[in-house]
Amino acid sequence: MKKLRAALRRFAGMFSRGRREEDFASELEGHLQMHIEDNMRAGMTAEEARRDALVKLGGMERTRQAYRERGTAPFFETLWQDLRFALRQLLKNPGFTITAVLMLSLGIAASVAIFAFVDAALLKPLPYEDPRSLVDVTESVAVLPHANLSYPDYLDWKKMNHSFRSLDVYTGTGYLLDTPSGVEPTQGLRVTDGFFHTLGVLPLLGRDFYSGEDLLSAPRTVILSYSTWQKRFGGRKEVVGQSISLSGMPYTIVGVLPDSFEFAPRNTVEFWTTMHAGGGANTCDLRRSCHGLVGVARLKDGVSIAAALADTKAIAQQLERQYPDSNRGQTAAVESLTDAFVGDIRPILLLLLAGAGLLLLIACVNVASLLLVRSESRRREIAVRGALGASPLRLARQFVTEGVLLVLGSSLLGLVCAVFTSQALLRLIPKDMLVHMPYLRGIGMNFHVVCFAAAIAVMAAVIFSLTPIVQLSFGEMREGLTEGSRGSAGVLWRKVGANLTVLELAIATVLLVGAGLLGKSFYHLLHVELNFQPDHLATLSVALPEKVYAKDEQVVAARRQLMDRIAALPGVTSAAATSQLPVTMNGNTEWVRFVGRPYNGEHNEVNERDITANYFTTLKTRLIRGRFFNADEDATKPRVVIINEAFAKLYFPGQDPLGARMGDTTLSTKSIKEIVGVVDDLRESSLDEKTLPAVYYPADQSPDVYFNLVVRTSQDENALLPTLVSTIHQFDRGIGTSEESTMMLNIDESQTAYLHRSSAWLVGGFAALALLLGMIGLYGVIAYSVGQRTREIGVRMALGAQREMVQRMIMREGGRLAALGIVVGLVCSLGVTLTLRSVLFGVQSWDVGTLAGVALLLVAAALLASYVPARRAASINPVEALRAE
Secondary structure, three states, X not given: OHHHHHHHHHHHHOOOHHHHHHHHHHHHHHHHHHHHHHHHHOOOOHHHHHHHHHHHHOOHHHHHHHHHHHHOOHHHHHHHHHHHHHHHHHHHOHHHHHHHHHHHHHHHHHHHHHHHHHHHHHHOOOOOOOHHHEEEEEEEOOOOOOEOEEHHHHHHHHHHOOOEEEEEEEEEEEEEEEEOOEEEEEEEEEEOOOHHHHHOOOOOEEOOOOOOOOOOOOOOEEEEOHHHHHHHHOOOHHHOOOEEEEOOEEEEEEEEOOOOOOOHHHOOOOEEEEOOOOOOOOHHHHOOOOEEEEEEEEEOOOOOHHHHHHHHHHHHHHHHHHOHHHHOOOEEEEEEHHHHHHOOOHHHHHHHHHHHHHHHHHHHHHHHHHHHHHHHHOHHXXXXXXXOOOOHHHHHHHHHHHHHHHHHHHHHHHHXXXXXXXXXXXXXXXXXXXXXXXXXXXXXXXXXXXXHHHHHHHHHHHHHHHHHHHHOOHHHHHHHHHHOOOOHHHHHHHHHHHHHHHHHHHHHHHHHHHHHHHHHHHHHHHOOOXXXXXXXXXXXXXXXXXXXXXXXXXXXXXXXXXXXXXXXXXXXXXXXXXXXXXXXXXXXXXXXEEOOOOOOOOOEEEEEEEEOOOHHHHHOOOEEEEOOOOOOOOOOOOOEEEEEHHHHHXXXXXXXXXXXXXXXXXXXXXXXXXXXXXXXXXXXXXXXXXXOOEEEXXXXXXXXXXXXXXXXXXXXXXXXXXXXXXXXXXXXXXXXXXXXXXXHHHHHOOHHHHHHHHHHHHHHHHHHHHHHHHHHHHHHHHHHHHHHOHHHHHHHHHOOOOHHHHHHHHHHHHHHHHHHHHHHHHHHHHHXXXXXXXXXXXXXXXXXXXXXXXXXXXXXXHHHHHHHHHHHHHOOOHHHHHHHO
């Protein structure tokens, strides 16, 4: 048994690398001795015999290497050697390695994090069946490119179109829901019967709406959102078939939507109910002039969006001819559902991705510059390796290995940072805005993002591998043994490095100009003329139960009593109500016509708001002429109206509008009102939208159970909000309250303000990093130039050049590079910033002040970056410099 084990050990040893090396070394030494003996017998000396034997064998080390490659897989073995050598080289130069990895990982992290948002919002398909065939369908008028549909128009479009497999509509609504803690306002959506079928969504539980279930004669049914099913009904399957009361009306639950379902425009909806046009408070639906619906359609196979648009426009023209009073000037708008959901943020995301890409480019340029410097210092090393027999391919593979290792480390660190960055950016989005961006849910390192990161890594690896290969000409390796590290190589590097620095500064200029324009745009946005004082204003939405306050007189009395109680609270100076809070949107419009003027059926579309008597005094909006409403102006008094200055300028140019009368397009007796006042252009629209003509009616002359409270306080408005809610519930626990906020918060966290603010900050951050990296690059070039020109500077100073002259010479070199980079950057900026026009507000893309400011900033930074190496050059001792050479 022992003999068997010994034999097995000897057999295994024959295949072990150590044993094979020993056997081959012994055999090779035997061959060498045989050749030496033959040569000595031929009359050679011992030294000559050994030298001739080595020549015949081809060199001991080369022969051993050839044997190893025959006995193993040479590619993998040399690859392992290259990896170990590359790792040793990177660890040997920690300063270079850490700097390169940090710069590259910074660029990768920024690019990947922003791309994650782009992928989620713009590339990821909507979670519906065949989302590419889904389109958003609306009407379009002069003041509103995407205006709501009327129900009669929807029925005609659905019947007459040749482009849609199905067409359905939806509109938002609110319900009061009885809960154990009291009445609570909830959001709902009224939809036509085929809405979920058009989207291609099946309920998780129960059934979809039946055909015809949206008609007024059908029973009222409701489908629950998944979150509502879990939160309000405990996730019980028995909920299907159960009856619930919404705003006092019975509804039967027929289904529950899946957790994955999302509908960005109305993602906070709890109850999806059938349309029931014309029922209850929805009598407006039956009028062709009442517009409150948005359409969702699925295209037929082979029909493009452009064809569908042409089809619906033709229908709109036909309806305009058929109904000239209600449909005059109305056309159609059709766009992909994805564009409708993310249209507002698309240009911002693409802008940020471009900024992150430019930052990545600067990082790559800087790392390439470091590699060029490093390759210069390794010229002698490469020359020696080439002289010892290393092939150009083997040397090139060594550089590729080092580049791949560098990129691999940077990519891993960059991906980790990108994950944290994307989550941090996600947390910065206000919650009220985030609920309308469900496509950002679960943002992270999915397949698309990982592929994007891999593409960046491959690109960087190619660049960093080729940079030293191109720089070092393998055909001149032997010259490197005698050239040293200076001379033509240094001149070449100064030229290449200078060009890279100019590129960096040009990119930094573009980013700085973009950041400056966005920052200036955001400043203008925050300082847009509101024509009211937003500080110390608390806001609150109120919903009176319709069954309790069924009559207009009851609504008026309840609202007045509520505001009297609120006005009596400590710290409250005044309280008012409005149908629509300011700084929200252009919408809730109506058509007006003037008594005594020619009328050709045109639609004079204006914003319409219902307000209480002290609304303008509460907001502190200036009265230009006339008067405000009186507190007793209700339905028993003559109907009156206040207009804004934009209305007066458009419809009464050079005239006094006071006393003029206006009404609806038919001038019905009930609609005619007298203009009693003109106020400043109160900002009704979002911050970046145009101010439209607006009319204000006394709320008591057209009462509604839904209204918004605006309360001015001399104290902290945030502290007042809980007191407002408790005061209202003390008056009537059946009243619903929601959206407690402040006017300043409404403005600061509006989508317009957030998108402009975030884009300004992020591009500004990219620009600051680009400026820092650019200055580091400029400093590196000038410092390297000083190092290469030490002997020249020493000779100049030995011949009488003053230190100030040397310092100016070096700073002129930095100034020349900076000036060239700034000029190229400014020229590029003029072209690039033209694409920013859609996201700028109150500033031109060629803003002279911004361009000049960026140029001055870069000049100052360039002088600072050049000063340190210039001062070092001026302090060179000519004797020591010449002795070192």
